[in-house]
Amino acid sequence: MAYQTINPYTNELIKEYPNASDQELENTLTVAHSLYKETKQQPIQKRAEILHAIAAKIREKADELARACTIDMGKLLTESQGEVELCAIIADWFADHGEELLAPDALETVATGTAEIRHHALGVLVMVEPWNFPYYQIMRVFAPNFMVGNPMILKHASNTPTSAQMMADVILEAGAPKGALTNLFLSYDQVEHAISDPRVQGVALTGSERGGASVAQAAGKNLKKSTMELGGMDPFIVLGDANMKDVNDLAWRMRIYNSGQVCTSSKRFIVMDNVYDEFIEKLKEAFSKVKPGDPLDPKTTFAPMNRKSAKEKLQKQVDEAIAHGAKVVYGNEPIDLPGQFFMPTILTEISKDNPAYTTEMFGPVAHVYKVHSEEEAIELANDSMYGLGGTVFAGDPDHGAEVAAQIETGMVFVNNFMVSLPDLPFGGVKNSGYGREMSKLGQLAFVNEQLIVKADKPNMDNLAGALVATQSIE
Ligand code: NAP
Numbered sequence: 001m002a003y004q005t006i007n008p009y010t011n012e013l014i015k016e017y018p019n020a021s022d023q024e025l026e027n028t029l030t031v032a033h034s035l036y037k038e039t040k041q042q043p044i045q046k047r048a049e050i051l052h053a054i055a056a057k058i059r060e061k062a063d064e065l066a067r068a069c070t071i072d073m074g075k076l077l078t079e080s081q082g083e084v085e086l087c088a089i090i091a092d093w094f095a096d097h098g099e100e101l102l103a104p105d106a107l108e109t110v111a112t113g114t115a116e117i118r119h120h121a122l123g124v125l126v127m128v129e130p131w132n133f134p135y136y137q138i139m140r141v142f143a144p145n146f147m148v149g150n151p152m153i154l155k156h157a158s159n160t161p162t163s164a165q166m167m168a169d170v171i172l173e174a175g176a177p178k179g180a181l182t183n184l185f186l187s188y189d190q191v192e193h194a195i196s197d198p199r200v201q202g203v204a205l206t207g208s209e210r211g212g213a214s215v216a217q218a219a220g221k222n223l224k225k226s227t228m229e230l231g232g233m234d235p236f237i238v239l240g241d242a243n244m245k246d247v248n249d250l251a252w253r254m255r256i257y258n259s260g261q262v263c264t265s266s267k268r269f270i271v272m273d274n275v276y277d278e279f280i281e282k283l284k285e286a287f288s289k290v291k292p293g294d295p296l297d298p299k300t301t302f303a304p305m306n307r308k309s310a311k312e313k314l315q316k317q318v319d320e321a322i323a324h325g326a327k328v329v330y331g332n333e334p335i336d337l338p339g340q341f342f343m344p345t346i347l348t349e350i351s352k353d354n355p356a357y358t359t360e361m362f363g364p365v366a367h368v369y370k371v372h373s374e375e376e377a378i379e380l381a382n383d384s385m386y387g388l389g390g391t392v393f394a395g396d397p398d399h400g401a402e403v404a405a406q407i408e409t410g411m412v413f414v415n416n417f418m419v420s421l422p423d424l425p426f427g428g429v430k431n432s433g434y435g436r437e438m439s440k441l442g443q444l445a446f447v448n449e450q451l452i453v454k455a456d457k458p459n460m461d462n463l464a465g466a467l468v469a470t471q472s473i474e
Helices: 022-039 044-061 064-074 077-101 136-148 161-173 188-196 209-221 244-260 273-288 308-323 376-380 397-405 439-441
Strands: 003-006 013-017 105-107 114-121 124-128 150-155 181-183 200-205 225-229 233-238 266-272 326-332 345-348 363-371 392-393 448-454
Touching: 003 124, 003 161, 013 161, 022 150, 022 188, 044 064, 044 077, 044 136, 044 161, 064 161, 064 244, 077 136, 077 439, 124 136, 124 188, 136 150, 136 161, 136 181, 136 439, 150 188, 161 181, 188 209, 188 345, 200 209, 209 225, 225 233, 233 244, 233 326, 233 376, 244 266, 244 273, 244 363, 244 448, 266 273, 266 376, 273 326, 273 345, 273 363, 273 397, 308 345, 363 376, 376 397, 392 397
Parallel strands: 124 150, 124 200, 150 181, 200 225, 233 266, 233 392, 266 363, 345 363
Antiparallel strands: 003 013, 105 114, 114 448, 326 345
């Protein structure tokens, strides 16, 4: 597989990167494993200082990083700038909170003595990351695991190699030891080989169900811990008494931010009948106002998709949806620019037997459903094999939270847009994967939760739960 940066706005090949050799992978595993052993002897405060320095270096290089990201995968420069700043925020947060989150947890026990759980590093991790947020996806795994002391090998997407290498370089330049994060241009076979290596103790993947299933299978076969952040078809439920000004202001952004290529984009708008017509009109109006163009130009408000094959796949999905009876209420027309643009599109009348009902469209296409009751809205929201995120707009936020609690996903936001911040756990259920990144849950994703029970001497009165022979030896 070729690692190439092809600018999706100009279609120009900017740079090609050679694949890593098996020897490079072996050398990296050796360096990373030695670092794991060394790090165990070092105080966590040292890593916190380095992580703060990484945040500072990211901010210092923000312009360079943001430009590279936009050229790699096409998002608006302002979106790249936001992503770069978010990485610095994540690094600072784990530097500030990692020590406290990793402190031993005392346990109450009837056993003699005291009991606690200590959180130790596990060893080298492999991370497999996608192109849609080339820096943020790295930082979500890197920052907590750097604090733990797990060295990491990064296999990034084949179409964002420049961003991958730049972030790895910035991390090293800021003072992280060699081996803390090594970016390698690996083949799928090499990823599997790395997972099977005894020095590797875990794998974190963000990507499609297909990629996730394959990497999770390799992890399972080798009994390695894994976390999977996969696709989503997040519902956006609009109840009949929702504040429609807020809804209309946010719904379009939540579909076309990052050109619709976000796992937690609202992909299914489920709207109560009394506000449905207004919702459709305002969504059409907002979609019609976007300005496609060069994503590096600050006047552009709508970016190309990340690559030609992604646009072609989306067009095929939309064509198939229409062939199965979906109605195009807006969009699905060519945009007369050389880049990989897909016009913001609204599809309605998607029946249960339409492939669009169950297929994630990873681009700026909104599916809108009309419902007649809250129960119908919840049932439709849950009629999906995905379970990543979701949004509920309700007149009463407490009632909105009750509806949210009935949605089978890992995250739901009420009367607000979906955000991803280091203090909030991120992840899903069902085919959207398992495990959580960020927050305390992400901090503890790859640790050895080691139980230590300490007593002055054995207490023979306390044998009820003892896994030892209870008869006396005389
Ligand atoms: P993808 O094809 O699965 O690619 C993601 C990463 O996995 C890339 O680095 C890819 O490498 C690698 N990969 C794929 N198959 C692999 C295999 N068999 N062995 C080793 N590595 C493998 O995903 P995508 O379609 O580009 O990304 C979009 C998907 O990711 C969407 O479904 C989206 O919803 C999901 N996503 C989820 C989250 C989340 O946090 N839940 C966040 C963002 C995106 P190559 O590029 O070399 O193929």
